[in-house]
Amino acid sequence: MLVLSVTLAIFLIVAGLLLYALIRYRHRPEDAHREPAQVYGSNQIELSWTVIPILIVVMLFLTTARVIIGTQAIPKPNNAMNVTVIGHQFWWEYRYPKLGIVTANELHIPVGNPANSAPTYLNMSSADVAHSFWVPRLAGKTDVIPNRVNTMWIDPEQPGLYLGQCAQYCGTQHAKMLIRVYAQSPADFAAWVSLQKQPGQQSFAGNPAAAEGHAVFMRNACINCHTISGTVATGRFGPDLTHLASRDTIGSGAIQNTPENLRKWVDDPNSLKPGCLMPAMHLNDRDLDAITAYLTQLR
């Protein structure tokens, strides 16, 4: 706010003087043959408009420095929850080391209040190229860079869904590398955590399509890129699918998570998110239906 008011004041003063000068000193027809007095400079005036800006700059600088140090150089609070954020082309991986959870594309965090803050501390790196984690209503952005760990913290007090997206151009689908942060009350968050800790659904009683889909999944190349905990699928290149059906979107926020969309996605991801790195799986219709049935109950 201070910066804005200072710059606004400077603008009004200087632009105002400029406008005044242009009107007051405009050339009038009767002036045609006389040149105005030639003034080459004035040491006093020039000194004053050097010193005053220097003072303004010093003041702005000191206030800014205080904020920088207050944000970046403070010690980490003890009650912070650690989340590891890994940026991929074109999705986000979230790991909660102390809670033993691995998920993708939805970051769930507890809200705090002034009496009990519940900061979430993000340790971020990238698996491929440079990305940037930006949820405007929660914090400024921090770049997510390979071979480097950057850290930031967020501490919302209002529960709700906070939207953001990748803010460093990372390739074809940079625009659809969306971020969804679900800030939840402590009770809701605890419920989410206990759900996420379950291994992947193993019994498909009463759901033969899902059982068949499970088999299709495990014998196809899906297992090379994706993980479903408790199964032979342990790939790390693509998102963890253990609780895929608990998420509102697929494709990192790009598409609503409905059975139709899921089927289209598995059939040919590039039809929904052209340039994403998952290849079309070339499954026949029966297998596609089966896999969709399986995936939709991975709650």
Next chain:
Amino acid sequence: MRDTNSISIDMPIDPADLPWTLPYRGTVGMACLIVAESAIFIIFVVAYIFYIGKSLSGPTPAQVLELPIFGTVCLLSSSITVHFAVAALRKGKLSACTAWLAGTVLLGSIFLASTAREWYHLIHDEGLTIQTNLFGTTYYSLVGLHATHVVVGLIMLSLVLGFSFFGLVREEHSEKLEVLSLYWHFVDAVWVVVFMVVYVLGR
């Protein structure tokens, strides 16, 4: 019009009468080139320093680098010989100039040969290439960039040597030869920096 035959000591001197000499454009042009080239070298040196100790695997400088004393002495001496070549040309001693130029080209070539020998040893005996690790990357690029500049300098010097040998270089060309010698001094100065950073600091 001012009558220049009767300037009194009270009247100011017409600026048109004062001498008006500005620097030789070849020298200024070469100085500009040297500034730009220095900036390029500085970036390669910064990369080298930044990556010291950061290689994940492979040979380290301490393991494989030896001080290239002989090559360095030759290269630095060639700065002296080219200086004498310019001095000789200024005095009109054309054959002396040719001799000093020949010495410069010879010493520079010896330096190049010693670098080539060093690289052969590093590649064949130590298995260090530009791909091996960060040390290999930054070493070959920095020393290679310098060697490229030495090659260009030697080509220019050889051309002048050739012209000089056939008697085509005269006293009035001494300013131009000095410009070339400035480039050569620059190449030597870069080597001093590379030597300190790669063979002394980095090991």
Next chain:
Amino acid sequence: MSTTQVVEGIDGTLTARQGGSPLNLVYEWLTTVDHKKIGLMYIGYALIFLLIAGVEAMLMRIQLAIPNNRFVSPQVFNQLFTMHGTTMVFFVGMPILFGFGNYLVPLMIGARDMAFPRLNAFSFWVSAFAGVLLYFSYVGASGLYAAGSAPDVGWFAYAPLTAKIFSPGHSTDYWTLAVFLSGIGSIGTALNIVTTIVCMRCRGMKMSRMPLLVWLYLVMSSLVFVTVSPLTAAQIMLTLDRYLGSHFFDTQAGGSAVLWMHFFWIFGHPEVYVLVLPAFAFVNEIVPVFSRKAIFGYPAMVAASVGIGFISLSVWAHHMFTVGLGAAANTFFVFATMVISVPTGIKIFNWLATIWGGKVIFATPMMFCVGFLFQFLIAGLTGIMLAAAPFDWQLGNSYFVVAHFHYVLVGAILFALFAAFYYWYPKITGRMMSETLGKWHFWLFIIGFHLTFDFMHVPGLLGMPRRIYTYEANRGWGGWNLIVSIGAVVQAIGLLIFVYNLVQSYFRGKEAGHDPWDAWTLEWSTPSPPPDYNFAVLPTVNSRRPLWDLKHPEDPDSDYEG
């Protein structure tokens, strides 16, 4: 079809010369080493690329006008913003400014040509080839993986996106090589300008008597040496990574993506000062003439320009506030970035003081300068906002930044360039441009400019990042983007009127004579257009405004200059 020209020799004798066929004309221009012709080739070349990059911008704006648009694919959009940025900086900005410098500097210092005419020609042709090479990528770069076509890595080509594994094919290499060659041309021309200014000033023109335009080109060219070279070095490193398997920016082998950012911005920030200093140069010459007053505070203007040049080398990491460099580094770069506003502010105040007490004539060149003054002020102030790192953590890499830098590049630099065109066109061609068309151009363009770039700040403040080919409807960005896109159309119309004015004035403009604006620097003492040798007799000067002294012998500047 041949023409006969009457040529006035340096001793005043007239000769009739067979102008020759169009083929002769082409040959003459292809082989010229005359700074004026080379300057004009630079300018013409840049105008062509301005139109091409403008089309690229229009395509992007159509795509972004509404949410979830399907006008172009993401692949094409990513190429568009990469090509638009690269073209505008390297194949419009640099050539057009070097073009004006080439034309004006020898004339303003009373010289007959640049110090190294053949290097001048070489630099132009290398730069020209580089531009053609970049655009050849649209057809030639498909490569083995069909993963090519035009580069799509953004104009700053961050690593490791540019590594072979993330950018297969050759599109990135077209970017690297074209920009590398353009850099060689830039260094060559800068070398020429510095040497010309230091070594070829006419008698009496001490450094303290040079026109401010010449000072600014001296600072700008000196800056080019230490600015373009880091990019050249980084591009050599990138090419070594891509082809010889080196690991400069290979994060898998321990290399650093941040190192590329440092090297790029060590180039990239001073580069924008390289672009803006000539804009200051034009304003420094035009505002005094149309205020009928000498520039206020010449020594301070020189000091401020040199100061800006030096300080600009120390601010680069304000492009990296979000990289996690640490509080100490961030604080230093905040300080340096804010400090540069002091000499810049001094320049604005001095222009204001020049106008104050003068008699302002609102011819088209002056109107564009007035636009420049207001818009550069605003751009500088949004720059100060961005300089506050915490602000930048939110606004960096968003459309707020895009709005800020277009405010400088279009609102300040392009406006100053328009002013320069209208001001020096009579000298270059011997004809005046149409004032009526000029005013149409000005008003349409300034309205379009503000529609686009004022409103562009808002999506940035609302969280819209840059370089996205589309956006969701639920973010609230759609309406603002639509206004921005409409403004682009209005600017395009203004620009077309300008191009039409350039062409039609050549054939139907009023004859200009030596000195249509009643100005004070040496170029106005020659015929319009100047003969090949510029000056029949090399001038001697006694002050900063030699023609003022001639026109006002009772009150010459030399009485006042210390």
